[in-house]
Amino acid sequence: MLTFEKADVPRLQATAEQNASAAPDDLLTPFGGTVSFPAAFMRHNVAELERFPAEGALWLDVALIRKLSPDSHSVMEFKSEQDIAIAEKLLKRPLLGDKREGEWQVGFTAEFHMTNDAKGLFETEPAQGRLPLYEGKMIWQFDAHYEQPRYWVDSAKGRQALLGRREDHGQWMDYQAYRLGFRDIAANTNERTLVSTLIPPTFHGNKLPTAKVFDENGNRLLDSHTQLFLCTVWNSFVIDWMLRQKVTTTINFFYLHQLPVPRLTEADSAFVSIVERAARLTCTTPEFDDLAKEVGLGSHKNGATDPAERARLRAELDGLVAHLYGLTEAEFAHILTTFPLVAEPVKQAARNAWRDVERGLIT
Secondary structure (H helix, E strand, C coil), rough: CCCCCCCCCCCCCCCCCECCCCCCCCCCCCCCCCEEECCCCCCCCCCHHHHCCCCEEEEEHHHHHHHHHHCCCCCCCCHHHHHHHHHHCCCCCCCCCCCCCCCCCCCEECCCCCCCCCCEECCCCCCEEEEEEEEECCCEECCCCCCCCCCCHHHHHHHHHHHCCCCCCCCCCEEEEEEEECCCCCCCCCCCCCCCECCCCCCEECCCCEEECHHHCCEEECCHHHHHHHHHHHCCCCHHHHHHHHCCEEECHHHHHHHHHCCCCCCHHHHHHHHHHHHHHHCCCCHHHHHHHCCCCCCHCCCCCCCHHHHHHHHHHHHHHHHCCCCCCCHHHHHHCCCCCCCCHHHHHHHHHHHHHHHHHCC
16 A cells, blocks of 8 residues: 655654644654554546545554554555444454464464475375375365365375474374365455365365364364354355455465454354354265264264255355344445355345344344
8 A cells, every 4th residue: 555645855754743644633742653544545546646635535543453463564455434344343353363361273284385395295196095185276165175186195105294304103183184274365356255164184285274283292273163163254254355355366374363253162152053054064075974973963964065055054154253243234234245246146145144143033
């Protein structure tokens, strides 16, 4: 983002000097600095600078920017005052990267590099002892079978490659567990930007980063229930809307760490209802039977494969997540308008689900 100051020569502001482009009540104090500043995004007419910030400017509080992006202080591309109000409401929840005592945390791994690790490790045909290598293009939201694999990795060679110089004492490793993954190649102009699902126990490439499930000693870091819950939050219109204000072509780890995510657990009724629906959307093939048993679904036969049923579950999850963040119907409806490539019936179903949650018809 560029900001323009109507000054002849760039210079440092003097102590207690008023910022020429700041709001009238924004007087700089000796140590306080700028409190708010004007911004406008996706502007293409240079003539607008003559009227800026008197016309077309959104006033952003520095405190809000620091909350949204504590590490880099990057600015979200807000388009309206309503965007700002929604962001402030979402930020009542902790950021995913916040380390909170007694609450679950999430770390990420990229595993195998699709170029640097290919030679001698990636095979083009399946065989005994080989596991499919998952890539970003192979998944969609709640769908680990969007495309077929191109490569396979011998399980023993893959394990040794991941261990590196560490000793192998039979410890559990991430590739042996169900893991939450996401496409790191994305754009804020796509139908959806944040695309995630749980993948079966296997290896993956760096374009499909996953949540770390075990530490180096094989101790469990993140359980499957929590991964299904987080998958739902990531796949929601609400969080996708927020991410789309930041991302251009790649979802880096720090973008995810800057997302506000409720730290719900099995003690929360909303957590349980969300996980049950997410499990039905995820566990649809035999390779997910162990996950289905783990989360109480029984087997993949109880998963949802009918398109109409899956659409209903998706809508219900979006309605539940919108209520988790305390969004009004008008705020949720505004978010839905920012997804022009999503079919209108899908967005209407999500809005109807918000209403049903409000009425107590969806719990």
